[in-house]
Amino acid sequence: MSSDLINIALSGIKAAQAGLDVTSQNISNASTTGYVRRTIDQTDLTGIDTNGAYGDLSLSGVVVTSINRNVDAFQQAEVRRTNADAARADALVTGLTNVNDAIDQSGVYSSITSFQSALTTLASNPTSSSQRANVLEAAKTMAQSFNLASTSLASAISGQQFDANSDVSQINTLAQGLAQLNQKISADTDPATDNATLFDQRDQILQKLSNYTDISTTIAKNGTVSVTMGGSNGTALVAGGTANTLSATTASDGTNISFALNGATITVAGGSLAAEQQTLSAAATDKTALDAVASQMMTAVNTAQTGGADVNGTAGTALFTGTGAGDMAVALTSGDQIVTAASGSAASSQDTTQLSSLRSALSASNGPAAAMNQLLFTTSAAVSGATTTQTALDAIATNAASQLSSAAGVNLNTEAANLVQYQQAFQASGKVIQAAQTIFEQLLNIS
Amino acid sequence: MTSVSTAAFYSSAIYNMNQLQQQTQDLQTQISTGNKLTHSYDDPLAAAQMRSLQAADSLTTADTSVSNAAKTSLNLTDTALTQLSNIVTEVKTLATQAANSTLTDTQRAAIGTQVSQYYSQLVSLANSQDANGKALFGGNGSGSAAYTTDATGKLTYVGTASAASVSLGAGLSVTTGVTGPDVLDYSSGGSQQNLLDVVKTLGDTLSASTSSTASNTAATTAANTALTTLADGLNAITTQQTVVGARLSWIATTSSVQTAITQQRATSESDVGGTDITTAVSKLQQTMTVLEAAQASFTKVSSLSLFSLLQ
Numbered sequence: 001m002s003s004d005l006i007n008i009a010l011s012g013i014k015a016a017q018a019g020l021d022v023t024s025q026n027i028s029n030a031s032t033t034g035y036v037r038r039t040i041d042q043t044d045l046t047g048i049d050t051n052g053a054y055g056d057l058s059l060s061g062v063v064v065t066s067i068n069r070n071v072d073a074f075q076q077a078e079v080r081r082t083n084a085d086a087a088r089a090d091a092l093v094t095g096l097t098n099v100n101d102a103i104d105q106s107g108v109y110s111s112i113t114s115f116q117s118a119l120t121t122l123a124s125n126p127t128s129s130s131q132r133a134n135v136l137e138a139a140k141t142m143a144q145s146f147n148l149a150s151t152s153l154a155s156a157i158s159g160q161q162f163d164a165n166s167d168v169s170q171i172n173t174l175a176q177g178l179a180q181l182n183q184k185i186s187a188d189t190d191p192a193t194d195n196a197t198l199f200d201q202r203d204q205i206l207q208k209l210s211n212y213t214d215i216s217t218t219i220a221k222n223g224t225v226s227v228t229m230g231g232s233n234g235t236a237l238v239a240g241g242t243a244n245t246l247s248a249t250t251a252s253d254g255t256n257i258s259f260a261l262n263g264a265t266i267t268v269a270g271g272s273l274a275a276e277q278q279t280l281s282a283a284a285t286d287k288t289a290l291d292a293v294a295s296q297m298m299t300a301v302n303t304a305q306t307g308g309a310d311v312n313g314t315a316g317t318a319l320f321t322g323t324g325a326g327d328m329a330v331a332l333t334s335g336d337q338i339v340t341a342a343s344g345s346a347a348s349s350q351d352t353t354q355l356s357s358l359r360s361a362l363s364a365s366n367g368p369a370a371a372m373n374q375l376l377f378t379t380s381a382a383v384s385g386a387t388t389t390q391t392a393l394d395a396i397a398t399n400a401a402s403q404l405s406s407a408a409g410v411n412l413n414t415e416a417a418n419l420v421q422y423q424q425a426f427q428a429s430g431k432v433i434q435a436a437q438t439i440f441e442q443l444l445n446i447s
Numbered sequence: 448m449t450s451v452s453t454a455a456f457y458s459s460a461i462y463n464m465n466q467l468q469q470q471t472q473d474l475q476t477q478i479s480t481g482n483k484l485t486h487s488y489d490d491p492l493a494a495a496q497m498r499s500l501q502a503a504d505s506l507t508t509a510d511t512s513v514s515n516a517a518k519t520s521l522n523l524t525d526t527a528l529t530q531l532s533n534i535v536t537e538v539k540t541l542a543t544q545a546a547n548s549t550l551t552d553t554q555r556a557a558i559g560t561q562v563s564q565y566y567s568q569l570v571s572l573a574n575s576q577d578a579n580g581k582a583l584f585g586g587n588g589s590g591s592a593a594y595t596t597d598a599t600g601k602l603t604y605v606g607t608a609s610a611a612s613v614s615l616g617a618g619l620s621v622t623t624g625v626t627g628p629d630v631l632d633y634s635s636g637g638s639q640q641n642l643l644d645v646v647k648t649l650g651d652t653l654s655a656s657t658s659s660t661a662s663n664t665a666a667t668t669a670a671n672t673a674l675t676t677l678a679d680g681l682n683a684i685t686t687q688q689t690v691v692g693a694r695l696s697w698i699a700t701t702s703s704v705q706t707a708i709t710q711q712r713a714t715s716e717s718d719v720g721g722t723d724i725t726t727a728v729s730k731l732q733q734t735m736t737v738l739e740a741a742q743a744s745f746t747k748v749s750s751l752s753l754f755s756l757l758q
Contacts (some may be wrong), residue, residue, distance in 0.1 A: 031454045097488065104487050113502040120509035124516040124613050125579050350587040350611050359614075369502065376487060377495040383488035398462075402455055409452020416753035 011061030095279030132335025214270030230266030510616030559653025
């Protein structure tokens with residue numbers, strides 16, 4: 001009987017020890033990313049004593065049946081889904097802001113205004129060589145601003161491509177890690193071992209993946225996970241111990257990117273990868289629009305130039321060369337070559353027919369200045385809209401993460417209470433052993 | 448499970464305080480720059496309006512310089528016209544003297560010489576240049592002189608038929624001068640006259656005076672005829688001075704219109720893109736109060752740990 005008592009107390013000590021271990025593990029990992037709080041499940045051990053009389057109880061103490069990872073798979077999936085949305089919104093705001101800044105900060109609009117001002121001033125004295133030089137300089141500044149906008153936009157585009165390619169390689173690295181982890185998890189068939197650490201790692205990789213793209217996951221009974229990309233009917237990224245390779249293809253003009261998983265084209269709807277694809281598409285539209293504004297400007301100026309006479313009375317030639325914002329350049333070398341007068345006018349003519357028609361073409365409601373203003377409005381409105389979406393999606397993601405964290409995260413106050421509880425249980429079981437010893441000694445002393 | 452994990456408590460506290468910090472910084476920037484919009488995407492519509500308004504500002508500045516140049520040109524014209532009329536008045540006085548039949552031919556010839564001198568002054572006035580070195584009375588022409596003199600001394604107008612017109616902005620324009628023919632060609636007694644020709648003929652006739660009776664009569668008649676045509680010529684000059692004066696006052700009117708529009712635009716700019724200091728400062732105060740409270744409560748709440756109570 002006393003040996004039973006010792007055994008029972010010993011099982012209590014073991015259980016309390018396990019509780020203390022788990023608690024201290026929780027405390028140590030209170031701020032570890034991806035760590036899921038562990039708790040122990042314990043159950044009492046009783047059975048019929050087969051040697052004794054029928055109905056006698058054999059009390060055998062307590063046993064730790066399992067160590068729990070306090071996590072809800074559905075909540076985790078929600079966190080990943082909302083995180084992918086928030087990551088997409090974040091990256092989209094960043095990408096679109098870069099695109100907007102590339103065009104806005106190059107000063108194209110103000111350079112157009114300066115050019116118009118220079119033309120207006122020239123009208124008061126069309127033969128003045130200093131005013132003509134001023135117009136030519138304003139034209140050069142404008143061409144350079146367009147060049148700068150084009151270069152900055154190209155650099156924003158290549159930045160997005162770089163990010164997308166880097167995301168793709170991150171996804172591939174994570175997928176390989178996940179496949180290896182799956183192998184480890186399925187190889188570990190001993191039910192007594194604690195796979196919690198492996199599961200933590202698995203969930204952490206899945207969480208990281210959700211930063212880059214939207215994924216669908218299926219967790220098997222043994223804890224291995226299979227991941228598909230491109231919606232629920234998509235292609236497998238990780239299946240068991242193997243990972244497929246994600247690849248990105250950039251269009252020749254660099255403004256469109258598509259993704260293929262194991263050779264099959266997939267649609268990416270979430271994560272930074274989706275944002276980069278969306279930004280590239282927006283940047284392509286903006287690039288076309290910028291080139292259109294530049295082309296409209298060049299056409300308007302060159303039409304006025306070639307349709308009139310310059311200060312020497314000779315027929316004008318095109319002021320700008322180029323086809324778009326990138327290659328826009330001033331072809332004239334002297335302010336004298338700027339056309340202000342109608343075709344056939346004599347040298348040093350004060351006529352401003354061509355100049356007037358150019359000025360009205362530039363300031364028309366569908367002219368290049370208005371088109372540029374519209375383009376800037378479009379790019380900044382895109383950022384503004386994406387920012388609103390970002391705020392909403394961030395709030396949703398934060399909410400989901402905090403719900404998961406309430407269940408899965410470590411609360412130090414709870415652990416402190418648990419620590420006291422298990423410590424007392426340990427001490428109490430120790431007291432039981434002491435009691436057993438006293439009883440045994442008393443029995444020995446009878447004789 | 449409603450408890451919040453420790454890590455989540457810290458991260459959400461940090462996130463919230465960062466948000467508040469960001470808000471105070473944004474407000475501070477708005478107040479210190481006076482601009483509500485730091486980036487165009489802060490308010491795309493307002494930013495687009497601001498761009499249009501600022502472009503209009505810059506174009507108005509250019510219009511103002513055009514209008515100033517037009518004013519200078521018209522003032523120069525006015526001065527030249529005044530001088531012209533002064534000289535014509537002088538010539539008229541001389542013609543009145545020459546019409547007196549008691550004068551000797553020598554005296555008349557002397558008057559003729561004076562008239563010829565006035566003639567050359569008139570020619571150089573007619574050929575005067577504006578601030579840019581082009582003919583003031585040459586209309587929209589390109590030359591530096593409005594009239595050329597051929598070998599026989601005959602004057603030919605080489606300017607254009609009408610004077611240059613410049614835009615003053617807002618769809619308004621003004622003609623910046625008058626042409627030579629506007630001033631010097633006029634109708635007198637049913638026939639077309641040119642003031643310069645009239646003065647030249649008078650000078651030539653008087654200078655050529657001899658002691659013969661025929662010459663004497665011819666000179667007196669010429670002087671008498673010239674009196675009428677000179678009076679009409681003077682009228683033509685005065686008429687053009689009135690025109691120039693009207694144009695100058697038109698420029699003044701458009702300038703004040705532009706100024707009013709510019710002021711209105713400045714008001715719009717400040718409404719659309721300017722910081723409402725009162726609102727911004729009180730918002731800043733509010734945000735700072737919340738931030739301070741958040742920081743203070745964070746310090747208190749984060750020190751609440753069961754561990755610190757366990758001895």
